[in-house]
Amino acid sequence: QQQxxxxxxxxxxxxxxxxxxxxxxxxxxxxxxxxxxxxxxxGPALLIAIRPxxxxxxxxxFTISFNKSAKQFSLHIMxxxxxxxxxxxxxxxxxxxxxxxxxxxxxxxxVKA
Amino acid sequence: xxxxxxxxxxxxxxxxxQVTLSCSPxxxxxxxxxxxxxxxxxxxxxxxxxxxxxxxxxxxxxxFSGRQFSNSRSEMNVSTLELGDSxxxxxxxxxxxxxxxxxxxxxxxxxxxxx
Numbered sequence: 001q002q003q004x005x006x007x008x009x010x011x012x013x014x015x016x017x018x019x020x021x022x023x024x025x026x027x028x029x030x031x032x033x034x035x036x037x038x039x040x041x042x043g044p045a046l047l048i049a050i051r052p053x054x055x056x057x058x059x060x061x062f063t064i065s066f067n068k069s070a071k072q073f074s075l076h077i078m079x080x081x082x083x084x085x086x087x088x089x090x091x092x093x094x095x096x097x098x099x100x101x102x103x104x105x106x107x108x109x110x111v112k113a
Numbered sequence: 114x115x116x117x118x119x120x121x122x123x124x125x126x127x128x129x130x131q132v133t134l135s136c137s138p139x140x141x142x143x144x145x146x147x148x149x150x151x152x153x154x155x156x157x158x159x160x161x162x163x164x165x166x167x168x169x170x171x172x173x174x175x176x177f178s179g180r181q182f183s184n185s186r187s188e189m190n191v192s193t194l195e196l197g198d199s200x201x202x203x204x205x206x207x208x209x210x211x212x213x214x215x216x217x218x219x220x221x222x223x224x225x226x227x228x
Contacts, residue, residue: 032215043117043203043219044156089156093215098168099144099207101217103156 004092006104013080014112021107022074023090030092030102035064035075038087038106047088048075080111115140117206117220125226131192134223138185138206145187146217147179150201159202162187163209194227201225 005024013019023033032051036044050057050064050073057064061078077084090104118137126132138145147159158171162181179189185206191198201224205217 034216036219041221043205043221045219046216049216093217095209095215099146099161099163099209099215100158100169101146101205102158103148105155 004090004102004104006090006107008107009105010108010110012110012112015081017080017111019077019080019084019109019111020074021088021090021109022072023092023104024070024072025092025102026071027092027094028071029094029096031095032093033064033066033073034091034093034101035062036089036091036103038089044089077109080109082111082113085110117204117218119202119204119220119223121223122221123224123226125228126194127228128194128196130194131190132194132225134189134191134202134204134225136187136189136204136206136220138187138204139218142206142208142218143185144207144209145181145185146205146207147187147189148203148205149173150203150222151199156203159189191225196227199225199227 011019034049035047037047038044048059048062052068063076066073087106089106091101093101120135144163146161149157161169165181176192181187201222203222205219207217
């Protein structure tokens with residue numbers, strides 16, 4: 001119930017392509033779904049986040065699609081660039097009974113120039 | 114505002130020793146969470162502190178402990194180190210002051226190597 005399943009494990013796209021990373025959760029107590037980007041040697045940095053009362057959120061080239069009934073959400077990166085090459089983590093958070101965030105396993109994205 | 118800071122950045126210890134890691138959250142943030150990151154297990158939640166109280170704990174043995182001080186700074190301690198404790202330990206802080214403030218901001222991490 002506490003897992004967040006993320007796929008694919010790795011992804012290679014051409015510059016300008018639209019990589020899509022998918023996540024699924026089980027626990028309906030989660031009420032905040034952030035995506036983090038991590039570069040080697042750095043801590044994860046928040047990219048974009050969504051709440052379950054919204055089906056889509058867009059910030060710049062990054063879009064989250066959220067399907068509450070299916071308990072799934074995904075990240076789309078429009079017009080991907082080589083600088084987007086990083087590891088992406090989805091997460092699910094709840095502040096019920098203490099704040100807790102469960103992370104997906106991560107997706108290593110490589111954007112070819 | 115200064116970001117989350119963690120000290121030390123790198124640490125080398127031997128099996129059986131103990132280690133203390135430190136985290137200073139963003140000013141005004143009251144919640145501090147700790148995570149262990151390894152290539153095989155990804156980001157795993159250790160514990161969360163809020164106003165000096167541990168509110169949540171992950172599935173780690175009792176050798177892993179922590180505390181939070183009145184200024185929200187937090188320390189994490191690992192006793193009787195094992196080889197498998199080698200990892201990047203990340204600290205994250207949040208305001209948790211109401212809707213929309215539960216974004217976590219991560220520090221750069223402490224890279225612990227156990228020999």
